[in-house]
Amino acid sequence: MSFLGEVRLEEEFGPFAAFQEALGFVPNLLYAQTLLPRVIEAQAKLESAVRSPGGAISRVHKERILLSIAADRHDTYCVALESKVLSLLGMSEGQIDDLLNDYHRADFPLADLALLQFCLKLSRYAPSMCSEDIEALRACGFEDELILEAVVVTALAVYRCTLSVGLGPEADFGPRKLASTRIAPPRDVALHIPSPGIHEAARNKGPYVPAPYLSSKTFGPFAIVQKSHGFIPNFFRAQTLRPDLLEAELEAVDRILLPEDVLTRVQKECILLAVSAANLNSYCVAMHCNLLRGLGMPSEEGDQIAVDHHGSNLSESDRALLDFAVKLGTRVSEFSREDVVKLQTLGFTEEQILECEVVTALNNFANTLQMGLGIEPDFEPPPDFENKVHLSGGAQPPIQAGGVVHLVDTLQDTEAGLVAQAQSGKLEAFEELARHHGQLIYRTLTAILGNPADAQDAMQDTLLSVFKHIDGFQGRSKFSTWLVSIARNTAFQRLRRGKHFESLDEAVCNEERDFRPRQVRAWQDNPEELYSKSEMRQLVERGILALPANYRVVVMLRDIQQLSTDEVARQLGLSVPAVKTRLLRGRLMLREWLSPHFMTSVKEIAQ
């Protein structure tokens, strides 16, 4: 018996039949998940896509990768399973032993060794992957599709090993001996980044394989992602070289993450965030911070979970759930049945524990894949998390950027110092802060109130309110973010007192409908030359004030105040995709509004 309960499923249960056909048996790892048949379906999707013939890597080579990684992680369950599979595929016992004990001794061609080495490095030190590793494979004559496949196979191995540790299934076959002289592999990925500066090297070099354009109109799975996420993350776009693998992944993700019958979406996103953070995966941290914001969690709370979930406002049991997931996801050697029992005593059901483990395994799958393909970020990770990555990786800021980094630090320090002084009642410090951020406050007020005169009027109330509440600012978000929230509150209070109240709630603006542009006449070549600077400014201001409030705020902060999209999202407590949608709408409406002033004349067209 494994750590969790099992139930009998029908023999015809699709995924079991598929394993029966592919392997000749159903591994106990799957029986250990029978409390939630949908997660077995998810794993079956991934496994059959990876095993499907016709890929760039042969079946035997894939199974060898799976075995090597299991051996490297001292995962006795997976080692026994994979050894059996390889022997069924005709590999001799001697060869399997070589592979288990020292793959360098095995009589493989150099290219095969290079491939194994790549996969083992990715499984062990994912954060240190860089383009040189990819180049090493290319030098052996491996092509993009093969590299992509190798990364996915490695990710699957990590998925399985995470699950086998968490579930403790009984061995399917007699155990295989691993040589005791084997050097124990490092388990704590986060603590074993080989050399300083490695993050900088890895960060800017992706994506490693080309990704042909796939449209959500012709590729069904993308249409679903577009609908559920509001956009298509680079994580999926980066894998378009193999639509079949992508489709299987998306189906697995849907089965694991979308249902809310066991754990909630928020709980699952928190697990993904906390474990990604422990794995130092900036891409996934930024992604899950955003998704949590979209689910209604305040940005500071998500940022806090990324840095240290113990300091968050989550319930005690949810924090314990994250402790459990982080341990399973990153400190495998410390994990035991005790951890499962501990969650049970806190009131978690076996189904919930199972789902938590599967989500953790999926997270490690995704983290591995992202690092292996060097997928570029969709969003910026929280600033505090970036600091944590630097500290734990021992990475130094790049030399060229040293001066800039220093300057930014000093600026932030000065501001932090001013805030601290203002908090202790020093009025001069407060005055300096007010002067420095006046423009941001004014623009936020104007955007919400829709009227510069009202905004000037509300400035005083806002500043008084800032002073009154400044003790409540704990430094968990940027000071400017906090200021915007005070300005918004002040503006909303005024609106509620007045009669024209436009709601800015996410639900109110219908983001589903497509925006159809009406003005289709071309604009003149140098529109900025048609009016004087002050005329132009008045024109733009009138256009912006004519926008609906929820678009106006986003356009104001992004295009006028020129904050980044991420920052706007943070300040308004919206997800980045929601900000992007509103920004585009706002810009297009502005375009319609400005068009009559800048179009080529009818006469010019006739010419």
Added chain:
Amino acid sequence: MISCEEFLAEFGDYLENQVSPEVRQELELHVSQCRACHVLYDSSRKTVKLVTESSSFELPESVSEPIIDRVMARLRTGRS
């Protein structure tokens, strides 16, 4: 070539300069072939440029200083 609908689906990221080289290539091809989308792209880009360069809603010091002075005066009297 991609359709106008597909072009519009990527349009926001295109304007923000946040598309991969492969997607950019498709979009550029579409813009060069489709007049309606070309006009839309060109005028939208110009809109963003005009808006960001307009220095709109700048609060002149002649307005902001008296406000800050009033606030500070109130805080000081509230203190003493």
